[in-house]
Amino acid sequence: MSLYAPSLNYLWKVVASFGLDPKPLFEQAGIDTSLRLDVNARVSAQQLDEIVWHAKQQSHDDAFAFKLAAQLHPSFLGALGYAWMTSATLRKAFERLSRYTALVYDELRVTLVEHDGEFRVVIDSDESGLHDPALRERGKMAIAVQLCRMVYGEPFNPTRVTFRHPVATNAHAYYEFFRCQLDFDAEATELVMPVAVADEELPGFNPQLVHKFDELIIDYLRQRDRSDIVGRVRGAIFEELPSGEVSLEKTAAMLNMSGRNLARKLADQGQSFKGLLTEVRRELAEKYIRDRSLTLTEISFLLGFAEMSSFSRAYKGWSGSSPSAHREALFTPTASD
Numbered sequence: 001m002s003l004y005a006p007s008l009n010y011l012w013k014v015v016a017s018f019g020l021d022p023k024p025l026f027e028q029a030g031i032d033t034s035l036r037l038d039v040n041a042r043v044s045a046q047q048l049d050e051i052v053w054h055a056k057q058q059s060h061d062d063a064f065a066f067k068l069a070a071q072l073h074p075s076f077l078g079a080l081g082y083a084w085m086t087s088a089t090l091r092k093a094f095e096r097l098s099r100y101t102a103l104v105y106d107e108l109r110v111t112l113v114e115h116d117g118e119f120r121v122v123i124d125s126d127e128s129g130l131h132d133p134a135l136r137e138r139g140k141m142a143i144a145v146q147l148c149r150m151v152y153g154e155p156f157n158p159t160r161v162t163f164r165h166p167v168a169t170n171a172h173a174y175y176e177f178f179r180c181q182l183d184f185d186a187e188a189t190e191l192v193m194p195v196a197v198a199d200e201e202l203p204g205f206n207p208q209l210v211h212k213f214d215e216l217i218i219d220y221l222r223q224r225d226r227s228d229i230v231g232r233v234r235g236a237i238f239e240e241l242p243s244g245e246v247s248l249e250k251t252a253a254m255l256n257m258s259g260r261n262l263a264r265k266l267a268d269q270g271q272s273f274k275g276l277l278t279e280v281r282r283e284l285a286e287k288y289i290r291d292r293s294l295t296l297t298e299i300s301f302l303l304g305f306a307e308m309s310s311f312s313r314a315y316k317g318w319s320g321s322s323p324s325a326h327r328e329a330l331f332t333p334t335a336s337d
Helices: 007-017 022-028 033-037 045-059 064-070 074-085 090-103 133-152 171-178 207-224 229-243 248-254 259-268 273-289 296-302 308-319 323-331
Strands: 002-004 042-044 109-115 118-124 160-162 181-183 190-194
Touching: 007 022, 007 033, 007 045, 007 064, 007 074, 022 033, 022 045, 042 045, 045 064, 045 133, 064 133, 064 171, 074 090, 074 133, 074 207, 090 109, 090 118, 090 133, 090 207, 118 133, 133 171, 133 190, 171 181, 207 229, 207 273, 229 248, 229 259, 229 273, 229 296, 248 259, 259 273, 273 296, 273 308, 273 323, 296 308, 296 323, 308 323
Parallel strands: 160 181
Antiparallel strands: 002 042, 109 118, 118 190, 160 190
16 A cells, blocks of 8 residues: 655644654654655555654644644645646535545545435545554544535535544544534445535636546556556547547557457456547536537537537436536526526
8 A cells, every 4th residue: 555655745744733753753664755756656554654653643733634634735735636626516525536636545445325315435444453443433424524624615524424443532623623513333434425526616616726626537548557557548548549540459459459458458447448438528518518618519529520510419318417508507597597
């Protein structure tokens, strides 16, 4: 397991804010302190755990995890942090986090569930061998809530947050930070909010910027792990869509393999080229339609469709409405506006 080394810069600053010297803690964990400024470096999850554990012990602060989250900055998550800040909604931001979480932390798994008017974010990771799994759990949940407040605003409060671990002695620190119902000894680690909050458009939404950050994320992941065949195919499709000549054979050639070999590798991952092509097109269509500087004809070409009518048919199959109707609905003021 590994994580994005520049995220350590965040930990360095937090440790220093407690009046501690971060350098010995990093050296004790076997981390070259210069790595926190290297965007191409990774460090092990065990090394991160060593720093967090010893910093918590030396701080003598029961609210350490929450103060750690309160000083979060998007740059500590690289391009994913900035993509988060320019996402259209919290739902889209969490979808992005779920899809690209490997950029920051290999073993973190983010699952999204909608049920009975609630949008639930389930966060899970392998915590075996850690000094204090409960500390790491509340740290992850605090960071998730802080990320929401960074884009939604300080008034953001979840409906509830659940923890798999028992309540700690510092229960007041939990309630002070999360400001919502808290459940302990739960089956899963979850952040829950109303669907209406998850789908409310965020003030920092910028379709051009979020698209560029997505490109950076895809490029980073493709270069980092050449064995990630699904990520590599998604990246190749992303690059080739505007040419209008996306195909299994052409994509396979870009990845230096035969079409048959690529199809087999995708099947081994439970995927198909056609399915990934549709998935990438649909995701980009949602971004582009919100960008009023692009005409629908331009969007159809950016998505690799030869004609506007082909794009309209495809989009209606995905969403149940035409792209023009969807755009009109997005930007037509309601009576309450």
